[in-house]
Amino acid sequence: MPQTPENVLKDLKAKKYAPIYFLHGDESYYLDQISDFIEKNVLQEHEKGFNQIVLYGKDTNLGTIVQNARRFPMMAEKQVVIVKEAQQLADWSKADSKKIIEAYIKQPQPSTVLVFNHKHKSFNKNTTLYKLFDKQAVVVESKKIREHQVGGWIEGYFKQKGYQANFKATAMLTESIGADLGRLQTEIDKLLLNVNDQSKPIDEHLVEEHVGISKAYNIFELQKALGVKDWYKIRQILMYWEANPKSQPLIPTIAMIFQYFCKLLVGHRVTDKSDQNLAKVLKVSPYFVKDYKVAMRHYSLGKVVHIIHYLREADLQSKGVNTRNTSDAQILQELVFKILA
Numbered sequence: 073m074p075q076t077p078e079n080v081l082k083d084l085k086a087k088k089y090a091p092i093y094f095l096h097g098d099e100s101y102y103l104d105q106i107s108d109f110i111e112k113n114v115l116q117e118h119e120k121g122f123n124q125i126v127l128y129g130k131d132t133n134l135g136t137i138v139q140n141a142r143r144f145p146m147m148a149e150k151q152v153v154i155v156k157e158a159q160q161l162a163d164w165s166k167a168d169s170k171k172i173i174e175a176y177i178k179q180p181q182p183s184t185v186l187v188f189n190h191k192h193k194s195f196n197k198n199t200t201l202y203k204l205f206d207k208q209a210v211v212v213e214s215k216k217i218r219e220h221q222v223g224g225w226i227e228g229y230f231k232q233k234g235y236q237a238n239f240k241a242t243a244m245l246t247e248s249i250g251a252d253l254g255r256l257q258t259e260i261d262k263l264l265l266n267v268n269d270q271s272k273p274i275d276e277h278l279v280e281e282h283v284g285i286s287k288a289y290n291i292f293e294l295q296k297a298l299g300v301k302d303w304y305k306i307r308q309i310l311m312y313w314e315a316n317p318k319s320q321p322l323i324p325t326i327a328m329i330f331q332y333f334c335k336l337l338v339g340h341r342v343t344d345k346s347d348q349n350l351a352k353v354l355k356v357s358p359y360f361v362k363d364y365k366v367a368m369r370h371y372s373l374g375k376v377v378h379i380i381h382y383l384r385e386a387d388l389q390s391k392g393v394n395t396r397n398t399s400d401a402q403i404l405q406e407l408v409f410k411i412l413a
């Protein structure tokens with residue numbers, strides 16, 4: 073049975089090492105955590121020169137991996153063999169290679185810690201090889217977390233570091249970065265480098281200052297201004313983006329506005345429009361539900377359908393279709409005019 077990353081890390085910290093770890097899935101954050109912990113901690117620094125081997129999937133094969141894994145450690149109790157980017161191994165499906173790795177899995181070298189870090193996708197669970205890994209090795213499958221789980225993950229990460237974040241700070245990080253755990257960790261760690269007082273909660277002002285989210289001119293402020301049809305604020309944001317084109321590239325801007333209006337479309341079609349249900353269905357923080365409710369009053373279901381059509385047209389233009397030499401700023405301005413019309 074696959075194990076949770078938390079349980080595997082707990083065993084590793086207690087120096088309970090297995091002969092084989094098979095890490096796979098589309099969320100690389102936890103896979104890298106385990107792989108990096110083994111790389112940094114199983115051996116002492118003076119033991120690593122002779123006893124730690126790091127291979128990359130595109131540059132090796134299963135035969136070479138097994139050959140290295142069968143070696144005995146030199147002047148150490150263990151040796152570590154880590155295969156990074158294991159999804160790029162070209163011979164996973166070759167019969168001869170499978171026989172080699174299957175034979176090793178059945179009788180691994182007890183003094184070797186062999187790690188396969190198979191990232192960005194899950195291994196095929198219907199194969200004999202996977203079933204053998206599942207039976208004989210420590211298997212961890214790491215899946216992308218869902219949007220509604222991101223806020224809880226952020227709160228947990230702050231708590232793990234000895235800090236607390238207020239609701240607005242958590243919501244801002246959730247909405248601006250999403251479910252990319254690796255990037256969330258990087259941005260939160262960068263923020264915490266600038267915080268000296270653990271007794272004070274992390275607030276939205278610290279997030280704005282250290283994560284690079286401008287409160288006045290970001291995509292979320294544009295969405296909020298569109299939701300209430302605040303022409304003045306919208307004009308300010310568009311003028312700022314036109315003067316600073318690198319601050320908000322066109323293609324991701326259109327994509328996020330598209331997601332916003334798709335959520336309005338879903339909201340219109342939901343019978344139960346309570347805050348709790350809308351937060352769940354729209355997969356947004358409860359903090360933002362009131363904004364979506366206001367926007368739904370300003371944009372009827374029929375209008376939202378038309379807006380999604382305009383967004384598709386703008387998306388094609390942003391990618392060079394029927395542009396008529398139109399600049400990115402002009403494409404966005406025309407789109408916003410159609411939305412507000």
